[in-house]
Amino acid sequence: MNGGHDLGGMHGFGPIAPEADEPVFHAEWERHAFGITLAAGALGKWNIDTSRFAREEMNPADYLGTTYYEHWLHGLETLLVEKGLVGADEMEQLKALRPAPAGIAAVPPERMAEVIRRGGSAKRADAPARFTAGQRVVARNIHPTGHTRIPRYVRGRNGTIAIDHGVFVFPDTNAHDRGEAPQHCYSVRFTARELWGPDAPEGDCVHVDLWDNHLSPV
């Protein structure tokens, strides 16, 4: 979706301004927002693409006006209700009114350590590729209203396949429970001039990871 999260190339946000001390968390509530998001995610009722989409769906004004962990909190609240782990009435009142759905139980620390250590690779068994390294491609000019990982600033632009990463889950379908649709994912090189015009430095480039379904041959 063309949401408030798709920021590449925007102007007006000002300097980057790194903090001097850079604490991992800036308040006690951030620790808890981080912890409950990971812990609820470990229940396996949604995938990483679903959770990204739940954050992207925020009204752009709200998205840009809130902090990172507020985006996480918004996404978590949305998914807990949408996936039936928490009732809409419970979320409204922030009060437990009934037990968890049958067969769903909190992940204890020993198992959580294993979940983190194992991770969840999105790489899948090899399959034929539509494109090969060095090939010229165009990023499709598409504007899906659902989740997509093709940023606005490359749509309709010509690039070159730089690396074939192999076969990966396709987030654009996986976010919406429409299957993993495994396909090749590539690092596609776009020249800075192709993306930003003649004032961009010659030779500089931006690499974007895109899938078969995002690309057409030139």
Next chain:
Amino acid sequence: MPHDHHDHQHDDHGEGSELSDVALRVKALESLLVEKGLVDPASLDYLVDLYETKIGPRNGARVVARAWTDPSYKAWLLKDATAAIASLGFVGRQGEDMVVLENTAEVHNLVVCTLCSCYPWPVLGLPPVWYKAAPYRARAVIDPRGVLREFGVELPHTTTVKVWDSTAELRYLVLPMRPEGSEGMDEETLAGLVTRDSMIGVGLASRPGAPT
């Protein structure tokens, strides 16, 4: 707009005697999840401690220092980063499939995630606030040299800047150039020169003796 103000005094950091709205909300949501048996409080403590005190850029610095001192490790790292990094014990969530980008005098790589905040957790820990915030995500792709200048790095025009937007489940780690004056140093000392910023590509490794 006299009624446009919020009713409460906001405390953005939630550390005052009065908790902010969001702090109260998180607290209530956590209680709800614990009461329903969806979240184990011991797991929350485990997760926060892990990412606040155990996993951080010192891991990535060890990978870089090994690559600087061992040419066969470096070749492996550039060819199969996931396996080479796993051999040092750094595996798991948000680092399942890794790519390492080598900085040279000719090419300078810089990593961003314009759509969210993808970052290689097992080697760098959780990302700093600026990496997740709008200014960096917006500007890294359109004005990387300006971003670098803000971090104190001025690159000659003969150096190509390559920006890597992490839009897939590949996680990128930059292998910075080994600084001048570090000849003969052992791996552990070298690791001390590897800054977090140099592994994102917004900085360079520290020179020996330079203040960090």
